[in-house]
Amino acid sequence: MRETVWRAGRASVELLRGAGISLASYLFIGVAVFAAVAMLTVVGAGVLPESVLLVRKTAGYKRRWVGAWTGEPVPEAYQPLNGEVFARVRTAVGDPGTYRDLRWLGAHAVYGWLLACCAMPVWVIGLMVDGVWCGLLKQRAVVLPLIERLVDLDAAWSRALLLPSPEALRTARLAERVAELSETRAGAVAAHGAELRRIERDLHDGTQARLVALSMRVGLARRAYDKDPDAAHKLLEDAQDQAEEALTELRHVVRGIHPPILTDRGLVGAVRALAAGSGLQVSVDDDGVEDGPRAPAAVEAAAYFVIAEALTNAAKHSGAERASVELVRRKDRLRVAVRDEGRGGADPAGGSGLLGMRRRVAALDGTVEMTSPAGGPTLIEVELPCVW
Amino acid sequence: MRVVIAEDNALLREGMVLLLNSAGHEVVAVASSGPEVLPALLEHRPDAAVLDVRMPPGFRDEGLRAALAARREIPGLPVLVLSQYVEETYATELLADGAGGLGYLLKDRVGRVEEFLDALERVVAGGTALDPEVVKELMTRRRDDPVDALTPREREVLHLMAEGRDNATIARTLVVSERAVSKHIGNVFAKLGLPPSDSGHRRVLAVLAYLNKG
Numbered sequence: 001m002r003e004t005v006w007r008a009g010r011a012s013v014e015l016l017r018g019a020g021i022s023l024a025s026y027l028f029i030g031v032a033v034f035a036a037v038a039m040l041t042v043v044g045a046g047v048l049p050e051s052v053l054l055v056r057k058t059a060g061y062k063r064r065w066v067g068a069w070t071g072e073p074v075p076e077a078y079q080p081l082n083g084e085v086f087a088r089v090r091t092a093v094g095d096p097g098t099y100r101d102l103r104w105l106g107a108h109a110v111y112g113w114l115l116a117c118c119a120m121p122v123w124v125i126g127l128m129v130d131g132v133w134c135g136l137l138k139q140r141a142v143v144l145p146l147i148e149r150l151v152d153l154d155a156a157w158s159r160a161l162l163l164p165s166p167e168a169l170r171t172a173r174l175a176e177r178v179a180e181l182s183e184t185r186a187g188a189v190a191a192h193g194a195e196l197r198r199i200e201r202d203l204h205d206g207t208q209a210r211l212v213a214l215s216m217r218v219g220l221a222r223r224a225y226d227k228d229p230d231a232a233h234k235l236l237e238d239a240q241d242q243a244e245e246a247l248t249e250l251r252h253v254v255r256g257i258h259p260p261i262l263t264d265r266g267l268v269g270a271v272r273a274l275a276a277g278s279g280l281q282v283s284v285d286d287d288g289v290e291d292g293p294r295a296p297a298a299v300e301a302a303a304y305f306v307i308a309e310a311l312t313n314a315a316k317h318s319g320a321e322r323a324s325v326e327l328v329r330r331k332d333r334l335r336v337a338v339r340d341e342g343r344g345g346a347d348p349a350g351g352s353g354l355l356g357m358r359r360r361v362a363a364l365d366g367t368v369e370m371t372s373p374a375g376g377p378t379l380i381e382v383e384l385p386c387v388w
Numbered sequence: 389m390r391v392v393i394a395e396d397n398a399l400l401r402e403g404m405v406l407l408l409n410s411a412g413h414e415v416v417a418v419a420s421s422g423p424e425v426l427p428a429l430l431e432h433r434p435d436a437a438v439l440d441v442r443m444p445p446g447f448r449d450e451g452l453r454a455a456l457a458a459r460r461e462i463p464g465l466p467v468l469v470l471s472q473y474v475e476e477t478y479a480t481e482l483l484a485d486g487a488g489g490l491g492y493l494l495k496d497r498v499g500r501v502e503e504f505l506d507a508l509e510r511v512v513a514g515g516t517a518l519d520p521e522v523v524k525e526l527m528t529r530r531r532d533d534p535v536d537a538l539t540p541r542e543r544e545v546l547h548l549m550a551e552g553r554d555n556a557t558i559a560r561t562l563v564v565s566e567r568a569v570s571k572h573i574g575n576v577f578a579k580l581g582l583p584p585s586d587s588g589h590r591r592v593l594a595v596l597a598y599l600n601k602g
Binding site: 240243244248251254255260264265272273276277278279 | 441442447448449452472473475476477480494496499500525529
């Protein structure tokens with residue numbers, strides 16, 4: 001009985017909340033009408049978008065409420081209100097979501113408090129009937145649970161009214177996706193720029209400087225050739241050292257841009273080479289990634305660097321003896337998972353290597369997830385969107 | 389000796405011909421793409437083949453594949469593989485057949501003419517020439533107790549052994565007597581728990597197998 005009353009009480013609170021909104025709705029309707037009228041005077045045009053925003057907030061609150069009560073979230077889909085005043089007014093007036101909200105606001109103004117009113121007699125009758133039926137005769141309560149049904153009713157109606165049209169939902173999702181893509185593209189462009197600057201610097205400060213020094217020594221050796229053969233010999237030797245160092249640096253730069261083994265062997269072959277050279281016992285599960293077309297070079301390179309970094313970390317810090325790499329080809333993405341049976345406890349935020357990994361993956365609109373509980377295992381999962 | 393070269397870059401190809409000719413070797417054929425390599429080798433049966441890893445048509449590892457195919461077709465054919473970069477994996481694949489007469493070097497090494505020719509001769513004589521870079525990769529990876537227990541000098545000796553050098557060369561490189569080298573080698577093998585081995589290709593394979601065990 002106590003449980004029944006408690007539940008009914010909770011439901012009543014929800015109904016009262018609904019009633020509160022519905023009473024506030026009168027105010028909003030007032031504001032909306034005022035704004036609409038004010039718009040006619042042009043000066044008041046600025047008020048309209050603000051009041052639409054206010055209505056959106058209220059509807060959003062109700063959506064979250066319905067979602068919490070039914071356990072099934074109600075999606076939201078509005079056109080973003082930004083830009084200068086007239087653009088905002090246009091959007092506010094043109095958005096079908098505005099009219100849906102107003103429709104709900106009007107309807108809810110009625111059923112919101114009506115349902116709350118219904119709850120009152122139910123309480124009176126319920127306490128008497130269920131008091132005897134449930135409290136004394138130990139049967140299931142019949143009347144008080146009706147209050148919860150009233151809340152269900154509120155939730156069902158509100159959901160029906162607040163659910164955006166499928167078209168609006170699609171538009172909103174697209175808009176969201178566009179915003180996301182713009183952001184990642186900006187990130188990719190920035191990352192690309194940084195990468196180009198790094199390569200330029202490496203070539204400029206390293207290789208180019210070495211080649212200049214080399215050329216200089218060859219020139220000096222030519223001058224010294226007749227008069228001082230020993231000095232010429234020494235200069236040529238230096239020159240050859242410089243040439244070799246320049247080549248070593250170039251190899252380093254090339255590896256940083258695109259590891260040559262990726263070109264030679266493809267992703268799976270390159271990963272197997274990484275695994276063989278990691279110093280750990282690494283199993284590679286490639287799940288048919290090699291069959292069919294190859295992933296774009298940037299995706300392969302990102303996957304390669306992620307795996308290289310993860311295996312290096314595993315070998316250096318985890319204390320693990322074995323690790324596993326999994327490559328999975330999904331319809332629109334490449335999934336990479338690296339797992340080691342080490343001691344775990346790696347900081348997901350820390351480490352420049354991990355940061356670089358995240359940046360590289362984010363530039364391709366991918367995601368990095370890392371779990372490393374103390375005691376292990378450490379698991380790094382990366383998803384890279386790509387068209388095969 | 390008679391040599392077949394496979395190299396697609398004209399500049400490097402000419403340089404290589406010049407270099408080999410200057411040392412008194414004869415370049416009997418030049419292949420400039422992967423598929424040309426095997427027919428040229430079968431036709432000329434040279435004393436040695438010098439192959440570039442990356443070649444047309446795919447610009448991937450055609451040269452390496454050609455080298456492996458050639459060794460299958462002509463067992464014991466001395467092959468020296470050159471590459472702009474070295475991969476441990478490739479070294480392992482090349483050495484997998486267990487036969488001698490194999491070299492795997494960075495292209496940069498060509499610049500040290502004497503050393504390069506020495507490596508080529510070593511390969512032709514059935515020995516091994518493994519690039520120091522590959523050995524370095526292997527050595528840094530194997531960081532367990534036995535390798536740690538080696539003295540710096542013994543590590544140097546191990547490094548040179550893995551490159552495929554014989555005792556005389558090791559002695560010359562480290563400026564010590566050959567007897568001292570033999571002693572060092574004995575110590576290295578004892579510390580690593582490897583059975584003593586002669587100075588031929590088998591020794592290189594034993595050392596590499598040890599380093600490769602990871």
